[in-house]
Amino acid sequence: MKRTLTCITLAAVALTATGLAQAQNKTLRLLTWADYAPKDVVEQFTKETGIKVEITLSNNEEMISKLRATGGAGFDLAQPSQDRIAGPQTEFRIYKPLDLSKIKRELFIPSMLEATQANTTVDGKVYGLPHIWGTDGLVVNTKLSKATDYPDLCAPENAGKVSMRLKRPTLIAFAFASGKNPFALYNDAKGYAALMNEVGQTLINCKKNVKFYWDGKDQLLAGLRSGELTTAMMWDTGGWGLNKTQPEIKFVAPKSGALGWVDTYAIPAKGRNDAAAYAWINFNLRPKIAARVASAAGNFTASKGADQLMNDTLKKQFADSFPEAALKNIKWYPAVPAGIEDIEGRVLDRVKAAQ
Template sequence: MRRLCVFTILAILSLATMAFAQGELNLWTWEGYAPDELVAQFEAETGIKVNITYYSNNLELISKLRAAKGRGVDLVQPSVTLIPQAMDYDLYQPFDLSKLENLGNVYPSMLEDSKQLGAEIDGEIYGIPFSWGTEGIMYNTEKVTDPIDSFGAVFDEKYAGRITYRATLHSFISAGLYLGLGNRMRDIYVDEATARPILDKILAFLIEKKKLVKTYWTSRQENIDLFVQEAVWVGQGWDGTGWYLAQEGHPVKFIAPKEGALTWLDVFSLPQGSENIDNAYKWIDFTLRPEVAGKISDLGGFASAVEKSVDYISPERSALIKESFPKEAVENLWWYGIETTWWTNMMNEYIEKLKVAQ
């Protein structure tokens, strides 16, 4: 009888453990999108172990997914404009929206806009809005005394050796906007014949200005370190990075340049080889709770796609956002276009030419 009781107790404990321990979630994402504090909260609430891998850009994500054939990862967070390119290789599967209880918390306009930017293909949804933000100008307010309002600051010889930006398509676009090229740079998305003469001019300009650059940053943390160590005074970077540095007490300010801050929308997508799909849906729903979304915004530094998340961000963050984005700056945002395979191959060619140029 005693042995039977022991077996009964063990069976109950085993069932309880099984009910709580829900396996794992393999998440590939950007730095700042899965703060340790909230990962710990999710794991405590669900019993799901979250394994995080970071990537530094969208093309790296696509490359890794192709190499892994979509296996070993359950959830990723691409920029919405890269979904059509990823689907050239059939990397994602559509969402079952009925499994997302908190989808209604997303800004309705952002949900609709995301469809036009690449999230919807043949009537199926491949991207759920998570975060949006911009790339503009960051500068050290103690080292830079002249007013700054333009992307031109990162090409100004007075800051030679104290400048940073990325050797990526983003710098080509900001340089083109500064130079006033290509119908506010929309023409580079039309076709190669239209884009190449514009990009040739920008490449020549960036090569000429290369001597002014301290280094090309490749990750959020690297950009942070460059400003914290005061190795650079002026740079192109993400709004969330600038706001994070300001909240940490560093003399850094982010501004939306007059040419228009470069604007992106990042989403959740399900890889074809996802093995823990239910856990992926649970993580998405968790992050779409307003109080969680607000906390992610505060800790990571990026604006949330969840409408009521603004009720949960700190007063300090709210003040920084308002300072960086007065009404005229919001009305002047520059949205990235859909990045098709031919477009990315063309841009990679120009980026490599910039990197190897002496």
């Protein structure tokens, strides 16, 4: 009798384990940014593949924190920016190498695929694939401000009417505006720290101009809509969104260069459903799907041919903001070496604490 019960119990456990495995194989746990997984796109993917998508919204700092805390567990696919892969991977080993034989290379813009692979290679292995790209620059109410570069945020005529983030892009932007190249100092910790200290002092001197430092987009967009803010350092899609209803608000590529970013696909080290991850990547790089995702996000995509399917309004806004010279002047973020963000964090803390 005991033996029979034991067999029944073992069989039940085996069936439960099989059921759990099957459920896992039909679920993709996605760690991503807002608007990168529109409801209609998710529904079509599930209809075509039978795989459900569980979405957790995040940002670069949170992605690293979540994956570091679990050793790369909890998610099957993540979307860090390309400059946030090599450093965290070297330090924390939170991603697994990509199997490039499982992606459809023909779906990607070749130059963007090659550049992202180069920027996300660690010990000869590739950890990132490009998805959505865009820029940070200036959003200007052209009726209230004539700002054309980052230092204009600190000009007397904009006192108390600007906003920026106390994050690393602001440090990088002001470094370029000072005539120096911060990326060239990534492997010179002492030189980089000296440059960041200079920029930090500039930002401390600029605090009187700052209405508020923004974290969430709602307060920032409301300030620009109302005229409370004349100028802000922010992303291109935010400016283009405001421009649709208030033509005087424009996204401006700064004279010293907009900052270019690429959000990627990376597979966490302990992801349990790689097959679903690769299926989602290839599905999202199909031009028609990519155009829908890019339109929802308000940015452009690494999918070859998707730009021709974007709506005419966004294509015109992009052309207005980025004439050829401005496009060539984009400063693309390279991989962030270990230790760089610690230097930046100390400078940002001093700026925050300064009176």
